[in-house]
Amino acid sequence: SPVRAKKFLGHVLLNQVSPQLKSRAHHWLGYMLLSEDDGDMGENHFLEALELNPKDAAARFNLGRAYLKQGKFQQALDYLQLAELEVPDLWLIHIFKGRVKTALGNLEDARNSFKTAIQTSPERWISYIYFATFLKNIGEWEPARREMKRMLAQDPRYESNAPPPFGFFQERVEYEQYLKIFSEVMGKSVSEEKELGRYYLTYLLSHANGNAGLVGKQIEVLGERNSLFAKLLALLVLL
Numbered sequence: 001s002p003v004r005a006k007k008f009l010g011h012v013l014l015n016q017v018s019p020q021l022k023s024r025a026h027h028w029l030g031y032m033l034l035s036e037d038d039g040d041m042g043e044n045h046f047l048e049a050l051e052l053n054p055k056d057a058a059a060r061f062n063l064g065r066a067y068l069k070q071g072k073f074q075q076a077l078d079y080l081q082l083a084e085l086e087v088p089d090l091w092l093i094h095i096f097k098g099r100v101k102t103a104l105g106n107l108e109d110a111r112n113s114f115k116t117a118i119q120t121s122p123e124r125w126i127s128y129i130y131f132a133t134f135l136k137n138i139g140e141w142e143p144a145r146r147e148m149k150r151m152l153a154q155d156p157r158y159e160s161n162a163p164p165p166f167g168f169f170q171e172r173v174e175y176e177q178y179l180k181i182f183s184e185v186m187g188k189s190v191s192e193e194k195e196l197g198r199y200y201l202t203y204l205l206s207h208a209n210g211n212a213g214l215v216g217k218q219i220e221v222l223g224e225r226n227s228l229f230a231k232l233l234a235l236l237v238l239l
Helices: 002-014 019-035 043-052 057-070 073-086 091-104 107-120 125-137 141-152 175-186 192-208 213-222 228-238
Strands: none
Touching: 002 019, 019 043, 019 057, 043 057, 057 073, 057 091, 073 091, 091 107, 091 125, 107 125, 125 141, 125 175, 141 175, 141 192, 175 192
């Protein structure tokens, strides 16, 4: 209940509490506005949080996200870089730096940020999704398809089982959206990777909805091919 949550967080701000707790309340109120695309996207709350706790990396990160949504790209990059000073290996920061640098037209820097996101956490699908989308958008179709293949070789459950640090708020895993992006990146190409990837993502989507039996059986049959990629996906389904 967002309304009740905002009410309780507002009570925290009105009472005599520690600066740390008040900073957290501002952070959560800011994130609620950010996630709802409301008002200033939480900008003022994140600034208040940082007044009370200047080294709060999560508040810096989410202020950068707020500025990205507002189209204030240089300010977004500044705060994402400040967040990176505290948590240099956090994949989410590098993903958003890639997005901001793309918006600023710094394509090579954006490429390096997306690569760093993958290097710092190579098991996470979301980093491959963003990098492949970036490559597709600049016309590098084959590298984009290679990133999709690399993504499918990772355990899809890793992201759900290894959330980001408290307060950083990673986007939810949406296999329907992943399937859409995969289909766009693979385009009209006819390949085993496209066929298997589509089956596998459909299986994950069906599994999330509690109805994966038929698609899972189809992937097991495909795993009888000589292709190592087919056998890998079949093994992931069986496990």
